Amino acid sequence: MGGYCGYLATVGGLAAGADAAYIYEEPFDIRDLQSNVKHLTEKMKTSIQRGLVLRNENCSENYTTDFIYQLYSEEGKGVFDCRKNVLGHMQQGGAPSxxxxxxxxxxxxxxxxxxxxxxxxxxxxxxxxxxxxxxxxxxxxxxxxxxxxxxxxxxxxxxFVHRIPKEQWWLRLRPLMKILAKYKTSYDVSDSGQLEHIRVSSPW
Incomplete structure (x- = not known):
């Protein structure tokens, strides 16, 4: 769900402690997918034996849910197993909080x-x-x-083409996901909240 807006995937990922959330607003490529798989593989060597990856509905035309699932399944052989679940309209409704x-x-x-x-x-x-x-x-x-x-x-x-606001305040939350997932990186964020650059380091 979410169309071209990655808000649901981002805040859902923050709430659930996701390792990655692929969204339309932040283009990604095969190198990013490789990095995420490597992170998950390293994570499985620790006491945390679970991972979560989210994909926004229209985040990429070519990197589909099936493609990402198959990639993780293949690369995780012998280290972790993958399961795929397309939530769709299941996440709508329910008892109000x-x-x-x-x-x-x-x-x-x-x-x-x-x-x-x-x-x-x-x-x-x-x-x-x-x-x-x-x-x-x-x-x-x-x-x-x-x-x-x-x-x-x-x-x-x-x-109007993508049915999203031109300025999305929640994009400033994106670096938090990587920090909370304990990626081996450090971040510099500008005053506007945009990620300026990432330095590879080992804070953990």
Whole structure:
């Protein structure tokens, strides 16, 4: 799932302690796959006898789920076994968490207040004239606040071909995955959060 957006794979990987998460926003090649297999092979020599690799739905046209599964299976012979699971729509729905219930209540209340206010604002002689920019809005969370943003403003911030935002704040979390998975590398991250370069070292 996720289409061209690697958010699900990234935060899912962070939450589950994944060794790698392949996403569309960070192009990868066979050298990256080799490095990940090598890391997993070394990891299996320690007390941690498990690994997890995630692949975003449209991360690569050629490096498919089957290809990655077969590569890991072949390279891991005698060291580790692989199993493949395509979650698909299984990850949707289910019982809502307390956060989900609380968040749903808050945004529903905020939306109803906004609609009531706009109806009063745009009501004239028995008709509602909702033809201004702020009459078509998207409600979302920005920096812990619920914010209404006119759809027209989102036009400049959106990659409509891939259905993703042009700027994705969560990409700054990507180096954390490698650090938590204990890759033998160190990272320099710029003030903007972008990974500037990686130095090979052995901190562990």
């Amino acid at each position: 307390p956060f989900d219930r609380n968040f749903g209540t808050k945004i529903a209340a905020k939306a109803m207040q906004w609609i009531s206010k706009k109806l009063k604002e745009f009501y004239r002689e028995g008709h509602v004239f909702a033809n201004s920019e702020d009459s078509a809005c998207l409600l979302g969370m920005r920096r812990r606040a619920l914010v209404f943003q006119p759809v027209i403003q989102l036009k400049d911030e959106t990659d």
